[in-house]
Amino acid sequence: MSANASKLINLTLKVWRQKGPDVKGGLETYEAKDISTDMSFLEMFDVVNEGLILEGKDPISFDHDCREGICGACGAVVNGRAHGPEEGTTLCQLHMRHFDDGDVVVVEPWRSKAFKIVKDLVVDRSALDKIIQAGGYISVNTGGAPDANAIPIAQEVSDLAMDAASCIGCGACVASCPNASAMLFVGAKVSQLKLLPQGDIESAKRAVTMVETMDSLGFGNCTNEGECEVECPKGISITNIARLNRSYFKARSLFKKGVN
Amino acid sequence: MLDSKIPEGPLEKKWDNYKFNVKLVNPANKRKFNVIVVGTGLAGASASASMAELGYNVKTFCIQDSPRRAHSIAAQGGINAAKNYQNDGDSVKRLFYDTIKGGDFRAREANVYRLAQVSNNIIDQCVAQGIPFAREYGGLLANRSFGGAQVSRTFYARGQTGQQLLLGAYGAMSRQIQAGKVKLYTRREMRDLVVVDGKARGIVVRNLVTGEIEKYAADAVVMATGGYGNAFFLSTNAMACNVSAAHKAYKKGAFFSNPCYTQIHPTCIPVHGDYQSKLTLMSESLRNDGRVWVPKEAGDKRKPEDIPEGERDYFLERKYPSFGNLVPRDVASRNAKEQCDAGKGVGETGFAVYLDFRDAIARDGRDSIEKKYGNLFQMYERITAADPYTTPMMIYPASHYTMGGLWVDYSLQSTLKGLFVIGEANFSDHGANRLGASALMQGLADGYFILPYTIGGYLAGAKPGEVDESHPEFSKSAKEVEELYAKLLSIDGDRTCDDIHKELGKILWDYCGMARNEAGLLKAKEMIADLRKEFWTNLKVAGTMDQFNQNLENAARVADFLEFGELMVTDALFRKESCGGHFNEESQTEENEAKRDDENFCCVSAWGYRGEGEEPELHREELAFENVELSQRSYK
Numbered sequence: 001m002s003a004n005a006s007k008l009i010n011l012t013l014k015v016w017r018q019k020g021p022d023v024k025g026g027l028e029t030y031e032a033k034d035i036s037t038d039m040s041f042l043e044m045f046d047v048v049n050e051g052l053i054l055e056g057k058d059p060i061s062f063d064h065d066c067r068e069g070i071c072g073a074c075g076a077v078v079n080g081r082a083h084g085p086e087e088g089t090t091l092c093q094l095h096m097r098h099f100d101d102g103d104v105v106v107v108e109p110w111r112s113k114a115f116k117i118v119k120d121l122v123v124d125r126s127a128l129d130k131i132i133q134a135g136g137y138i139s140v141n142t143g144g145a146p147d148a149n150a151i152p153i154a155q156e157v158s159d160l161a162m163d164a165a166s167c168i169g170c171g172a173c174v175a176s177c178p179n180a181s182a183m184l185f186v187g188a189k190v191s192q193l194k195l196l197p198q199g200d201i202e203s204a205k206r207a208v209t210m211v212e213t214m215d216s217l218g219f220g221n222c223t224n225e226g227e228c229e230v231e232c233p234k235g236i237s238i239t240n241i242a243r244l245n246r247s248y249f250k251a252r253s254l255f256k257k258g259v260n
Numbered sequence: 261m262l263d264s265k266i267p268e269g270p271l272e273k274k275w276d277n278y279k280f281n282v283k284l285v286n287p288a289n290k291r292k293f294n295v296i297v298v299g300t301g302l303a304g305a306s307a308s309a310s311m312a313e314l315g316y317n318v319k320t321f322c323i324q325d326s327p328r329r330a331h332s333i334a335a336q337g338g339i340n341a342a343k344n345y346q347n348d349g350d351s352v353k354r355l356f357y358d359t360i361k362g363g364d365f366r367a368r369e370a371n372v373y374r375l376a377q378v379s380n381n382i383i384d385q386c387v388a389q390g391i392p393f394a395r396e397y398g399g400l401l402a403n404r405s406f407g408g409a410q411v412s413r414t415f416y417a418r419g420q421t422g423q424q425l426l427l428g429a430y431g432a433m434s435r436q437i438q439a440g441k442v443k444l445y446t447r448r449e450m451r452d453l454v455v456v457d458g459k460a461r462g463i464v465v466r467n468l469v470t471g472e473i474e475k476y477a478a479d480a481v482v483m484a485t486g487g488y489g490n491a492f493f494l495s496t497n498a499m500a501c502n503v504s505a506a507h508k509a510y511k512k513g514a515f516f517s518n519p520c521y522t523q524i525h526p527t528c529i530p531v532h533g534d535y536q537s538k539l540t541l542m543s544e545s546l547r548n549d550g551r552v553w554v555p556k557e558a559g560d561k562r563k564p565e566d567i568p569e570g571e572r573d574y575f576l577e578r579k580y581p582s583f584g585n586l587v588p589r590d591v592a593s594r595n596a597k598e599q600c601d602a603g604k605g606v607g608e609t610g611f612a613v614y615l616d617f618r619d620a621i622a623r624d625g626r627d628s629i630e631k632k633y634g635n636l637f638q639m640y641e642r643i644t645a646a647d648p649y650t651t652p653m654m655i656y657p658a659s660h661y662t663m664g665g666l667w668v669d670y671s672l673q674s675t676l677k678g679l680f681v682i683g684e685a686n687f688s689d690h691g692a693n694r695l696g697a698s699a700l701m702q703g704l705a706d707g708y709f710i711l712p713y714t715i716g717g718y719l720a721g722a723k724p725g726e727v728d729e730s731h732p733e734f735s736k737s738a739k740e741v742e743e744l745y746a747k748l749l750s751i752d753g754d755r756t757c758d759d760i761h762k763e764l765g766k767i768l769w770d771y772c773g774m775a776r777n778e779a780g781l782l783k784a785k786e787m788i789a790d791l792r793k794e795f796w797t798n799l800k801v802a803g804t805m806d807q808f809n810q811n812l813e814n815a816a817r818v819a820d821f822l823e824f825g826e827l828m829v830t831d832a833l834f835r836k837e838s839c840g841g842h843f844n845e846e847s848q849t850e851e852n853e854a855k856r857d858d859e860n861f862c863c864v865s866a867w868g869y870r871g872e873g874e875e876p877e878l879h880r881e882e883l884a885f886e887n888v889e890l891s892q893r894s895y896k
Binding site for chain 2: 019020036038039040042046047049052053054056058059061063064065066067069070071072088093095097118119122124125126128129132133134135136137138139140141142143145146149151153154155159161162165166168169192193196199
């Protein structure tokens with residue numbers, strides 16, 4: 001039985017509204033009334049938006065899709081924290097039972113030089129795709145793979161790779177980092193593939209090309225603030241950044257003039 | 261006449277024969293061909309990568325901001341393959357048979373056999389890509405069981421198998437983007453298929469950021485646009501999943517098959533409010549250890565822990581002793597509904613049954629259960645604020661997957677030349693019910709191992725670049741798309757598209773959901789027609805066309821669901837038998853199981869569009885079973 005039965009609460013929202021990437025934006029105030037505590041944060045937005053549409057106003061734009069915490073589409077800074085106050089949670093899985101009647105809730109988009117605002121809370125995260133394109137994969141074509149059990153992999157190693165592979169690419173790590181660094185994102189992918197014998201082969205080149213691409217897209221570097229790990233909805237550890245650094249420095253000593 | 265173009269020869273040799281006989285495109289000529297792929301789920305991403313590796317120029321489109329977010333990402337439980345690593349008697353033939361039987365003998369033998377054959381290549385390919393599948397202590401791959409099978413053939417990566425497989429395919433595609441062989445277009449929604457002289461020649465999309473209508477031509481179009489489960493409004497699908505691309509292709513002449521085959525998944529978190537935007541699936545893998553039950557007495561409102569063992573009804577174990585809690589999805593869902601309809605449902609609404617891990621925790625220990633299902637339990641607790649380690653989960657069926665889709669022949673080509681359809685968007689492999697862990701298998705089979713061969717057979721006979729965007733059909737289509745958006749914006753009524761979509765969902769759920777009957781379906785048809793009128797006279801859409809406008813995007817999708825919903829009902833009315841996910845109350849056995857009518861309905865329905873307000877034209881593809889015996893499905 002549910003621990004706390006649902007009730008209705010009223011909230012005051014202060015939401016970042018911005019018509020486009022090059023237009024000045026600002027916070028606007030909305031009253032969210034009769035919000036069931038069983039709703040998700042995004043369902044609360046749905047209710048507010050239904051009201052705005054009927055009033056002939058522009059509804060709040062926000063990215064969202066699966067609404068079960070796995071696609072990585074949603075995300076906003078809620079009261080100063082990426083994906084809101086609960087740890088290990090995406091915005092779509094943040095439920096209103098974590099808010100109190102009368103709360104003022106400030107909602108802002110991810111802010112980073114590398115993420116241009118598209119509209120309101122929607123940002124352009126294609127920079128993360130570009131980092132993956134630079135080398136976040138194992139270079140095998142379809143066909144010709146050996147039998148899946150040909151190379152045994154220790155369960156602990158495979159589990160570590162899976163921990164790193166859980167990244168959903170939401171960008172919360174970038175949004176919460178004072179340097180707007182994407183090191184946790186890059187570290188997770190580099191670690192996953194480096195840990196596995198199949199991916200280890202290209203690990204040196206991969207670390208260098210992914211870091212160089214990250215730098216070129218305007219992300220900052222890591223200064224061990226640790227905010228990314230705290231706000232990561234999938235609990236990805238900064239140990240992965242250490243693994244990335246090790247791969248990167250090792251690779252740099254191998255390829256002094258950069259890897260092409 | 262529908263020609264499924266099934267190759268000659270014995271079942272085991274058909275795919276080999278096809279591959280040997282298909283015409284090839286010379287490597288130097290491949291680079292002259294442009295192929296459009298719409299959708300970047302498992303099927304679309306793997307097809308884009310594999311075709312680019314072969315040398316074709318691929319243009320790939322997705323609706324999300326990143327191709328990594330396609331809804332395949334949400335698949336939890338696993339992917340089937342006939343590896344027989346567990347030495348429990350699995351084989352290609354057994355996987356083929358289980359899939360045919362699970363689909364209630366309404367799929368094509370040759371397609372399903374090919375699927376089982378390539379299933380093993382998929383696992384090899386995925387491991388080579390660095391997908392961290394679960395492993396045993398010795399380092400070899402682990403398996404688990406899924407519904408409808410008595411062998412352990414499901415490979416998994418915790419509860420995030422879809423995510424890992426999709427990221428593998430996304431990685432492979434990203435590599436081809438870097439190589440310049442795939443050009444990626446994000447935040448684009450396909451709004452029309454362009455057909456010139458009976459051949460698919462390109463698409464018209466809306467750029468969701470700028471609102472511009474854009475035209476793209478190619479030598480072939482591949483649609484990997486997913487299913488139509490969101491017709492029900494509430495489903496386990498992502499919010500953007502829609503039928504529009506497939507529906508537009510249907511209106512341009514591609515036949516649509518079996519639209520009434522929808523899969524209602526038994527283990528979802530129950531509905532708890534009318535604000536609810538979607539339903540969350542709890543992986544079927546939970547039925548390996550969870551026991552499904554309701555109180556024996558109707559109206560028993562005690563807490564589950566206060567109900568003694570003797571007063572619980574483990575109805576699946578009781579009715580189906582050999583498969584128990586692992587009966588196929590359609591059977592599990594229907595039984596849950598039956599219990600709730602008899603007043604034995606639990607929870608606030610009475611539309612839920614228990615899924616209880618008490619015995620598994622006592623047997624294997626909490627740690628072991630946590631290891632297998634930790635993230636699912638966490639997700640359940642987050643949504644419901646109840647702890648499944650100490651109290652049973654509550655679950656209820658929800659719309660999850662659609663077996664119906666655009667008709668394709670053995671080469672995955674639709675009735676329109678040059679239009680190929682892969683993954684959930686086609687109808688081909690699951691018959692009237694899909695088995696768990698088979699959607700991932702089919703998406704990747706189509707994309708990695710089938711389409712890249714078969715599309716060559718079409719392109720080998722084509723001349724590259726025959727039609728470009730300057731062809732008048734493109735402008736005509738773009739104009740129609742623009743006019744539709746303008747019309748939606750001009751109505752200025754007082755209902756939102758979500759509001760109307762919810763009403764459509766309720767009609768379909770009540771009359772074309774887990775159980776159907778003729779009177780209900782006839783009523784639903786009228787109600788949908790009325791609702792469509794309401795939509796076009798009383799809709800209110802915010803904003804303008806030339807901007808990022810999610811409300812307008814949705815409105816256009818709902819407009820298509822309102823037309824397509826009627827096709828679902830029409831198909832359900834045609835099929836006067838029960839099979840798999842289509843349970844016609846007028847056709848059941850004495851024990852209330854689905855009763856097929858093989859004499860009259862051993863066929864695929866394929867509907868052809870005849871114009872606005874016209875009844876669609878029915879075509880039939882008769883199914884021939886030469887290798888399995890048609891039998892009443894029994895899981896007892």
